[in-house]
Amino acid sequence: MPAATLPQIPHYVAAPPTTEELEWADLPIIDISKAATSEGREALAPQVRDAMRTHGFLYIINHGYTQAQTDRIFDIADVPFAQVPEDEKKRFAGDIKKTGSYRGYKLRQYWHINNGVKDQLEHYNLHRSINEVQEHPQALQPLLPELRAFAEHNHYDVLHPILRLLALGLELPEDTFVKTHGFNAKGETYVRFMKYYPRTAEEESLTNNVWLKGHTDFGTITILYSQPVSALQILSPDGKWRWVRHVPNALVVNAGDGMEFLSGGFYRATIHRVVQPPADQRGHTRVGAFYFAMTDDDVKLAPLKESPVLQRVGIARRFEDEDAPTTEQWRRGRTSAYGQSELKKKDETVEEEVINGVVVKHYN
């Protein structure tokens, strides 16, 4: 779409990057433009494999958006929060618990964090088809073509190339995962915009500065557009939380439960959380843009036993293969329960719940 025809929307001004030296996670950077050729994919596959085995997270660069296109996405991302009146937001709130789907708004204060304190973040979730199965508030109407292009960019220019590399890393045919992540198939892969609002000192102290509790993502691959407000932390194998550094115009990509189950534990669904930003970034809002991918609804999340790699290294099973949930069962369980169900306190930092017979942990 030529730039001149884009609808005018306010510019979202994000906080400047922090100048604090935090304990950063050391995540590899993958130049995804190299995945365009089969030689390039052969070269990238071991890097992506090792990153997803050890960290469960990596950065993607050169994914095809200019900095200006990414800036525009953050302007668009703020529209559902800053340009939609509160009563209209309520009308478009998702019935998350009942439907087991995040379509629409997740309003503020929906989840319990700790000591009676609830979250201060809003989501707006759009099914990837954008307007085929979902209606949207007035302010988003002029932006629907751009939103559809954004969903397709994530799906075809980022998700599918990564899935090909992950299949190669398991020595499987390279379209193994692409075939189960159809853009037009029945499933909930979606675009999410998110806005975190600063909290009171009391809320900070009652939650130990945790804004979003430690969790794994329930889908296969999450794509996060890097933004300057440092708050995302990942739990390293040595048990330490490390910060994810902002890399301009890069994407932070991580594996979720679906990928861990399909790969028999080979690729890691790493626990991550969001905490209060460093002092020089406090008092600002934090807008995020994401693509949450999962397999088509009917895919059974059992390990791909035919992988020669898994045959060599062994399979870690979370379920007996015949009991493995489909993506639809898993996402409904995880979505409905999240932040709502009664969690059992295991110790001071970990709470547990059981979904489809599997223990899911929440980290404070």
Ligand SMILES: O=C(O)CCC(=O)C(=O)O
């Ligand atoms: O806001 C972030 O940086 C991460 C959010 C997240 O982990 C999630 O929505 O699953």
Ligand SMILES: [Fe+2]
């Ligand atoms: Fe997450």
